[in-house]
Amino acid sequence: MKPKQKNLWAGGEISVRLICFLSILLVVTQTNPAIAQQASTFQAGKDLGNLAYATFLGTGIYSASGQSVQVYHIPLSYSLRNLKDHEWGLKLRFPVTLGFFDFKAIDIIEEGFPDDISTFSFVPGIEYQFRANDQWRLMPYIDLGLSTVVSEDVSAYVYSAGFKSYFDFTAFAHDFILFNKLFYAGYTHTDRKISDDFAALETGLDVKFNWKVRMFRRDTYSSLYWINYLYFDDLRFFRYLADPQTVDKQNELGMTIGFNSRDRVWMFDLENARLGIGYRFGDRLNVVRIVFGLPF
Numbered sequence: 001m002k003p004k005q006k007n008l009w010a011g012g013e014i015s016v017r018l019i020c021f022l023s024i025l026l027v028v029t030q031t032n033p034a035i036a037q038q039a040s041t042f043q044a045g046k047d048l049g050n051l052a053y054a055t056f057l058g059t060g061i062y063s064a065s066g067q068s069v070q071v072y073h074i075p076l077s078y079s080l081r082n083l084k085d086h087e088w089g090l091k092l093r094f095p096v097t098l099g100f101f102d103f104k105a106i107d108i109i110e111e112g113f114p115d116d117i118s119t120f121s122f123v124p125g126i127e128y129q130f131r132a133n134d135q136w137r138l139m140p141y142i143d144l145g146l147s148t149v150v151s152e153d154v155s156a157y158v159y160s161a162g163f164k165s166y167f168d169f170t171a172f173a174h175d176f177i178l179f180n181k182l183f184y185a186g187y188t189h190t191d192r193k194i195s196d197d198f199a200a201l202e203t204g205l206d207v208k209f210n211w212k213v214r215m216f217r218r219d220t221y222s223s224l225y226w227i228n229y230l231y232f233d234d235l236r237f238f239r240y241l242a243d244p245q246t247v248d249k250q251n252e253l254g255m256t257i258g259f260n261s262r263d264r265v266w267m268f269d270l271e272n273a274r275l276g277i278g279y280r281f282g283d284r285l286n287v288v289r290i291v292f293g294l295p296f
Contacts, residue, residue, distance in 0.1 A: 004173035060289040089129035097121035160185035177203035219260040254278025
């Protein structure tokens with residue numbers, strides 16, 4: 001008999017992410033106006049690399065060298081073969097990333113979604129999933145797609161390949177997840193004149209705490225997490241401005257809230273649903289990151 005595993009990649013999780021996407025961003029950008037302000041001097045066409053990399057760095061408000069950009073990452077996916085029910089799994093990924101320069105989330109309520117999306121990225125991929133043992137899951141993957149600055153009609157091919165590891169264990173009456181990810185990513189402008197790449201190792205730890213708080217008539221839990229990012233090749237942000245920013249290593253601290261429930265509400269799988277916020281810092285690059293599902 002196969003051991004019962006928690007399904008962290010079910011389609012229902014993605015649906016919950018989409019419902020909560022704009023409401024969480026609204027709270028963050030309005031409670032911290034200094035972080036939410038956009039940079040008018042950001043050179044979109046020349047600095048496409050930053051936006052290409054945001055596909056892999058996730059939803060957040062990126063600030064460096066006095067510049068900032070809002071990036072919204074929607075990690076759509078479809079499981080061809082579910083690891084929960086089989087010895088190995090296979091997932092197709094269809095992540096969409098939107099970037100905005102002079103835009104705040106509150107504008108959605110007042111004026112509707114903007115017609116002029118600054119950047120758009122679509123980087124599909126495939127992920128193979130298997131278990132080393134009952135607690136340890138391994139996932140090699142590869143991604144290839146396109147990132148475009150819409151207003152200037154400038155595009156770049158974006159690619160990535162890596163290997164993820166999730167190790168589940170219990171200690172001190174709490175559930176832990178130890179995470180590692182080793183990956184390589186890069187981009188090449190479609191005219192082949194500019195390209196860049198980087199490699200990174202991510203190490204993370206997530207711990208769940210059961211608490212006596214009920215939401216929507218269901219018990220909830222909270223989690224605290226930490227992630228360390230080590231870049232083997234300097235990651236360059238705002239590289240074409242007067243003060244380009246290179247990143248060598250960073251840390252992230254944050255928390256999430258989820259449901260202690262295996263119920264499904266319509267098509268939403270509550271067991272896999274999490275919402276949270278994290279703060280990434282180091283090497284003068286600061287990121288307020290919105291977390292949907294697992295933080296890594």
